[in-house]
Amino acid sequence: MNRIAHVLARAALLVLAAMGAVAVATMGQEKARPARPDPAAWGADHVGQPFPPYVTGDECLFCHRDVGPAWGQNRHQLTIRQAAPDDVSLAALRELPGGDSFADETQFMLGAERVTRFLKKSKEYGKLDLLSAAFSRREGQLKNDDSPAWQTSAFADRCAGCHATAVENKSQAFAAISLDCFTCHGDVPLEHTKDVSRVLLSSKTTEARKVISICGQCHLRGGKSKSTRKPYPNTFVAGDNLFRDFEVDFSDAAFAAAPAIDQHIYLNARDVAVLGHSETTCLNCHDVHGQSTAKHQDLNDAAICSTCHVPQTGNAKLRDGISPSQRLRMHSRVCDY
Ligand code: HEC
Ligand code: HEC
Ligand code: HEC
Ligand code: HEC
Ligand code: HEC
Numbered sequence: 001m002n003r004i005a006h007v008l009a010r011a012a013l014l015v016l017a018a019m020g021a022v023a024v025a026t027m028g029q030e031k032a033r034p035a036r037p038d039p040a041a042w043g044a045d046h047v048g049q050p051f052p053p054y055v056t057g058d059e060c061l062f063c064h065r066d067v068g069p070a071w072g073q074n075r076h077q078l079t080i081r082q083a084a085p086d087d088v089s090l091a092a093l094r095e096l097p098g099g100d101s102f103a104d105e106t107q108f109m110l111g112a113e114r115v116t117r118f119l120k121k122s123k124e125y126g127k128l129d130l131l132s133a134a135f136s137r138r139e140g141q142l143k144n145d146d147s148p149a150w151q152t153s154a155f156a157d158r159c160a161g162c163h164a165t166a167v168e169n170k171s172q173a174f175a176a177i178s179l180d181c182f183t184c185h186g187d188v189p190l191e192h193t194k195d196v197s198r199v200l201l202s203s204k205t206t207e208a209r210k211v212i213s214i215c216g217q218c219h220l221r222g223g224k225s226k227s228t229r230k231p232y233p234n235t236f237v238a239g240d241n242l243f244r245d246f247e248v249d250f251s252d253a254a255f256a257a258a259p260a261i262d263q264h265i266y267l268n269a270r271d272v273a274v275l276g277h278s279e280t281t282c283l284n285c286h287d288v289h290g291q292s293t294a295k296h297q298d299l300n301d302a303a304i305c306s307t308c309h310v311p312q313t314g315n316a317k318l319r320d321g322i323s324p325s326q327r328l329r330m331h332s333r334v335c336d337y
């Protein structure tokens with residue numbers, strides 16, 4: 001009896017093992033089955049073409065008067081702004097030997113929370129010179145101030161595409177300082193007034209992969225244009241597929257190296273652009289014009305939540321580096337802060 005039981009048990013185990021193997025094999029197939037779209041497969045780009053002539057913010061705001069007041073306070077609009085002569089950063093610059101002339105020459109400022117950079121118009125149209133010295137707002141003092149100098153190509157080579165509007169590839173000249181409506185809404189035809197499906201990011205046009213391309217053109221810091229090797233996209237027009245020309249490393253190692261607050265951006269972009277998901281984009285959580293993320297608190301728990309919240313705490317606890325005061329200490333190699 002014992003022996004028979006043993007043989008039966010063995011047979012049962014073998015069957016189970018075989019079933020297991022089948023199950024594993026099917027799981028493998030199931031894992032492989034959802035087609036992993038090639039992020040570069042859809043849509044078009046404007047590499048090698050000029051930017052389309054676009055309607056400027058002043059013209060948009062002539063009709064969209066309700067958007068104007070908040071836009072004046074929006075960090076996108078303010079990323080580069082007229083230098084405020086009484087700003088603490090300029091006062092610090094004046095204290096350097098020869099600092100008065102740098103301060104007097106400064107026409108624009110870039111960045112207001114962590115770091116402020118000083119800029120002036122270049123000799124060439126559509127370009128800015130960047131002062132090597134930077135003002136850390138957290139520490140209230142200058143950095144890199146041993147021998148400050150105006151750099152003529154740094155801004156065009158390394159910054160312009162994400163801090164100015166419509167940077168032309170050949171000349172590297174921008175069409176406007178700071179970020180105009182065009183960067184997110186694209187080339188808006190006048191017919192959109194009767195049919196809002198003709199303008200991007202309207203209540204009817206929030207296709208996930210287009211949203212990720214639009215926001216990702218600047219927020220996927222660390223990517224590179226294949227055609228120019230620059231750290232910002234080549235002639236990107238909202239509506240294009242960013243990933244046809246912009247290479248982004250979505251590996252786990254790249255995630256780990258990104259500043260803590262950038263990890264959710266990488267994860268969201270990978271979910272949509274590489275894995276083909278479309279339920280969640282930046283717009284489920286961010287109200288861009290209102291500069292608020294209040295609505296994110298009402299969402300259901302999902303993997304992305306634990307890029308910022310400690311898992312199993314009901315999203316009540318934040319991870320290290322995520323609270324606003326901790327973020328001021330954040331570093332970015334792309335932006336030199
Ligand atoms: C790929 C796009 C990209 C490039 C290239 C880029 N930036 Fe940025 N920069 C950003 C984004 C996006 C932010 C906002 C990040 C945030 O607030 O989390 C930012 C923020 C900043 C800030 C901080 C603003 C603040 O006070 O918090 C400074 C200063 C800055 N960038 C300077 C530069 C400089 C100088 C260069 C060129 C050497 C540069 N950036 C290149 C996208 C870029
Ligand atoms: C940084 C990206 C970005 C820029 C730049 C931007 N927008 Fe928007 N806009 C959005 C997004 C995203 C939405 C969808 C609603 C939301 O999340 O705020 C939107 C919605 C709108 C709407 C419809 C909803 C509403 O608030 O009335 C209008 C109108 C609008 N934008 C106009 C403008 C104008 C005019 C400018 C330039 C002065 C501009 N936008 C610049 C991202 C942007
Ligand atoms: C001649 C006036 C006019 C101009 C110029 C104009 N718009 Fe509009 N826009 C409208 C009207 C009218 C609507 C439809 C009604 C509404 O939703 O406000 C609209 C709708 C929109 C929407 C969709 C709102 C929704 O319901 O989701 C967006 C986004 C938008 N415009 C952005 C822009 C941007 C960006 C520019 C500049 C590039 C611009 N508009 C220029 C009049 C104008
Ligand atoms: C053309 C470049 C560009 C595009 C496109 C862009 N951003 Fe930004 N964004 C920036 C820069 C630069 C800053 C930081 C500005 C500063 O503080 O100087 C910023 C700041 C922000 C911030 C922090 C400030 C705030 O409003 O709370 C959020 C959130 C943000 N962007 C979300 C988005 C989303 C969502 C989209 C897509 C709809 C988008 N951005 C599109 C460049 C861009
Ligand atoms: C699941 C919700 C969620 C999604 C999806 C999401 N975000 Fe965020 N994001 C947040 C929250 C919450 C914060 C922290 C805001 C705060 O502290 O006020 C944040 C912070 C940021 C910041 C930093 C602002 C700063 O002050 O440093 C940027 C930039 C940003 N998000 C851009 C994006 C972009 C671009 C996307 C799309 C690729 C995106 N986010 C997708 C919820 C989300």
Ligand code: HEC
Nearest residue numbers: 264293296297299300301302304305307308315316322323
């Ligand atoms: C990019 C970072 C980020 C992501 C991603 C994020 N959160 Fe948050 N969350 C915050 C921050 C920062 C706060 C603090 C309040 C604020 O600024 O909005 C917060 C607050 C909250 C709160 C209120 C907690 C309390 O005790 O008051 C809830 C609930 C919440 N988040 C849920 C979620 C859910 C659900 C997700 C995923 C869908 C998520 N969060 C994703 C950053 C994030």
